[in-house]
Amino acid sequence: SQQGEEDPQALSIQEGENATMNCSYKTSINNLQWYRQNSGRGLVHLILIRSNEREKHSGRLRVTLDTSKKSSSLLITASRAADTASYFCATDYTGANSKLTFGKGITLSVRP
Amino acid sequence: DAMVIQNPRYQVTQFGKPVTLSCSQTLNHNVMYWYQQKSSQAPKLLFHYYDKDFNNEADTPDNFQSRRPNTSFCFLDIRSPGLGDAAMYLCATSRDPRTSGIKQFFGPGTRLTVL
Numbered sequence: 001s002q003q004g005e006e007d008p009q010a011l012s013i014q015e016g017e018n019a020t021m022n023c024s025y026k027t028s029i030n031n032l033q034w035y036r037q038n039s040g041r042g043l044v045h046l047i048l049i050r051s052n053e054r055e056k057h058s059g060r061l062r063v064t065l066d067t068s069k070k071s072s073s074l075l076i077t078a079s080r081a082a083d084t085a086s087y088f089c090a091t092d093y094t095g096a097n098s099k100l101t102f103g104k105g106i107t108l109s110v111r112p
Numbered sequence: 113d114a115m116v117i118q119n120p121r122y123q124v125t126q127f128g129k130p131v132t133l134s135c136s137q138t139l140n141h142n143v144m145y146w147y148q149q150k151s152s153q154a155p156k157l158l159f160h161y162y163d164k165d166f167n168n169e170a171d172t173p174d175n176f177q178s179r180r181p182n183t184s185f186c187f188l189d190i191r192s193p194g195l196g197d198a199a200m201y202l203c204a205t206s207r208d209p210r211t212s213g214i215k216q217f218f219g220p221g222t223r224l225t226v227l
Contacts, residue, residue, distance in 0.1 A: 042218035
């Protein structure tokens with residue numbers, strides 16, 4: 001299965017701290033994306049990193065990609081209570097036929 | 113604002129009673145997806161349309177069907193819902209992935225309860 005695996009499965013931090021979440025996958029990819037899902041809502045796209053990129057920033061988000069290790073990390077700096085959500089990595093790969101494969105997700109709780 | 117809309121947000125049905133969930137988009141995207149998501153799990157792709165071409169996942173039960181009458185609308189039909197079909201159903205869209213990667217835009221979801 002191509003399904004990604006995030007770790008940790010749950011993370012609880014204090015507001016203002018940084019949160020780091022990791023994702024690993026199994027086969028070669030074209031792109032890797034991170035999505036956020038607030039409780040009971042749809043997913044929201046956060047950031048996409050292509051297989052030929054190593055690092056990408058968007059506001060307080062920093063994503064890295066290591067294709068040799070088949071892994072990615074999402075760093076949220078200066079976390080806020082509003083960052084409390086589930087975070088999913090998703091990959092697409094050659095032959096995926098327009099599909100994404102989502103990991104199991106990480107539940108982030110940011111304590112005020 | 114361009115968006116993905118799902119109706120209803122909450123749906124209650126009885127065991128075995130057919131139900132239809134709807135999704136519409138104002139993004140004019142080529143691809144529309146239906147996912148099933150159970151509590152604390154990843155979204156599971158049921159099927160997707162690339163324009164009018166229907167792509168079913170191998171492990172999607174026959175109980176689940178879909179229709180896409182035009183670019184804007186896509187429906188999920190559950191012919192005989194079982195208790196195990198209670199879940200959040202998510203609709204998503206994307207542009208032509210050959211030109212723009214597969215960034216997906218999600219609707220808010222429909223929470224299905226089966227009694």
